[in-house]
Amino acid sequence: MNDRQPRAAHAIACDPSTPLQVLVDLAAQRWDLHGIIAANPAASPELIRWIRGVNPTLSTGRAPGHQPAPSAAGRALAPAAAPHVPRRSRGVGGWLAGCGCLAIVAIVAVVVFAGFGALLFSGGDETGGLSSAATPDAAPTADSEIDTQRALYADERAKIDELSLEFEESPVAWLVADFEWLFRQDEKIADPNLLEYTAQTLAAQAKTFREGLEVSVAEAQARRVNTSGLVTESIVDTAGKGFLDVQWDAATACTADDREDWRTTGCITKEDSLTVHLLPESELGEWSSKFTVVHELAHVYQRADNASVFDYRGEYNDLLAQGLFQGSAEAMADCYALTYYGEWSLTNGDTTTGYGYVCDENERSAIRTWASNMNAPMQ
Ligand SMILES: [Zn+2]
Structure with missing residues (x-):
C-alpha cells in the first residue's frame, strides 16, 4: 500500500485503509478509477456523490450513504451511452487489472460526456465539484467530430496502457514518461465543454505520447541484454x-x-x-x-x-x-x-x-x- 508505482494507483483505490483525502485526490486525477474508488468502503458519501455526478453511467455497486441513487436521468441515458463507450479492462500499466474488491468495469470518463454530457450536467443535482457545465447546444456535426477525436484518444490511451505493462514493476516507471501530464490530458478530454479544436489537439498529443513510449519500450527491450x-x-x-x-x-x-x-x-x-x-x-x-x-x-x-x-x-x-x-x-x-x-x-x-x-x-x-x-x- 505504500507502493508508489503507477500500478499502485489501482491498489490504493481498492484499499479500505486509504485515507479519504487520498481517495479524493485520486478521484480528481484518475477518472478511470472512479468505479473502484466509489466501491471502496473508505469513500465518503460526498465523494461517491461527486463521482456519480461526474460519471453518471458508472455502476459502482454502492449507493452514496445508502441513499437511493443516482438520478433517473443518469440511468435513463446510460444505455444510450453504451455504443460510444470504449470499456477498459485496465489503466496505465494494468492499474485496473485484477482488483479483488470490484466487479466493476471502469468506463473512460471521456465517453460519459460525449454528446449528451452537457445535458446531464445542466440537469443533475449531484454534480458536486464539477457543477453546472452549461454547454447546451453544440452543433451535431461538432459533436460527432469531438466524439471521433475522443475515440481516437481512447484508442491511443489503450495502447499506452498496453505499453506501460513493460515497466509496471520497474522502480523507474515514473521517469519513463510524464504520466502526470498524461493524467491532466485525461481530465481535459473528459471536459464537457470540450472544443473541437482542443479534442483534435488532445488526440494528436496522445498519439505523440504513445509513439514516444513505443521508442522507449523498444530501446529498453534491446538494452535488457x-x-x-x-x-x-x-x-x-x-x-x-x-x-x-x-x-x-x-x-x-x-x-x-x-x-x-x-x-x-x-x-x-x-x-x-x-x-x-x-x-x-x-x-x-x-x-x-x-x-x-x-x-x-x-x-x-x-x-x-x-x-x-x-x-x-x-x-x-x-x-x-x-x-x-x-x-x-x-x-x-x-x-x-x-x-x-x-x-x-x-x-x-x-x-x-x-x-x-x-x-x-x-x-x-x-x-x-x-x-x-x-x-x-x-x-
Ligand atoms: Zn551521489
Whole structure:
C-alpha cells in the first residue's frame, strides 16, 4: 500500500485503509478509477456523490450513504451511452487489472460526456465539484467530430496502457514518461465543454505520447541484454529492466569533485535521469564500481520518487526531513549502497568511496522500506 508505482494507483483505490483525502485526490486525477474508488468502503458519501455526478453511467455497486441513487436521468441515458463507450479492462500499466474488491468495469470518463454530457450536467443535482457545465447546444456535426477525436484518444490511451505493462514493476516507471501530464490530458478530454479544436489537439498529443513510449519500450527491450559483459551493466539492467542506460563516461559527463584528492566516480545528470554515468570499471576497480553504481541508482530512485504523481507516501524527502541519513540525499544514497551490499564500511583496501557516513540499523530499516515502496532492488 505504500507502493508508489503507477500500478499502485489501482491498489490504493481498492484499499479500505486509504485515507479519504487520498481517495479524493485520486478521484480528481484518475477518472478511470472512479468505479473502484466509489466501491471502496473508505469513500465518503460526498465523494461517491461527486463521482456519480461526474460519471453518471458508472455502476459502482454502492449507493452514496445508502441513499437511493443516482438520478433517473443518469440511468435513463446510460444505455444510450453504451455504443460510444470504449470499456477498459485496465489503466496505465494494468492499474485496473485484477482488483479483488470490484466487479466493476471502469468506463473512460471521456465517453460519459460525449454528446449528451452537457445535458446531464445542466440537469443533475449531484454534480458536486464539477457543477453546472452549461454547454447546451453544440452543433451535431461538432459533436460527432469531438466524439471521433475522443475515440481516437481512447484508442491511443489503450495502447499506452498496453505499453506501460513493460515497466509496471520497474522502480523507474515514473521517469519513463510524464504520466502526470498524461493524467491532466485525461481530465481535459473528459471536459464537457470540450472544443473541437482542443479534442483534435488532445488526440494528436496522445498519439505523440504513445509513439514516444513505443521508442522507449523498444530501446529498453534491446538494452535488457548485457552487451558489455560488465558487472555494472548487469546491475543497471536488472534494476531498470532496460529502461536505464549506463555509460562509462563520468570523466566527461559529470562535474568534477572539488574536494582535494577526490574524484567523481559517477553521476546522473540534471537533464537525463535514466542514464547512469560511471568511470570505467578498469579504472575504478571492482568495489568502487559496484558501490558507485548502486549509489547512483539510489539517486535515480530518488528522482522517480519525486516524479510520482502520488504524494502521500513516505517520500525520501520526508526521511531526510526526519533527520535520517544526516538529512543528506548523498548519505542516503551511500546508505542504500551499504545496505544493498550488507557492508559497514565505505573503505575497501586503500579506496574510500562515498560521503563519509555509515548509516545505522535504524536507517537501514528505513531504506529497506523505502526501497520496497519504490520497487527498488535490495539484496
Ligand atoms: Zn551521489
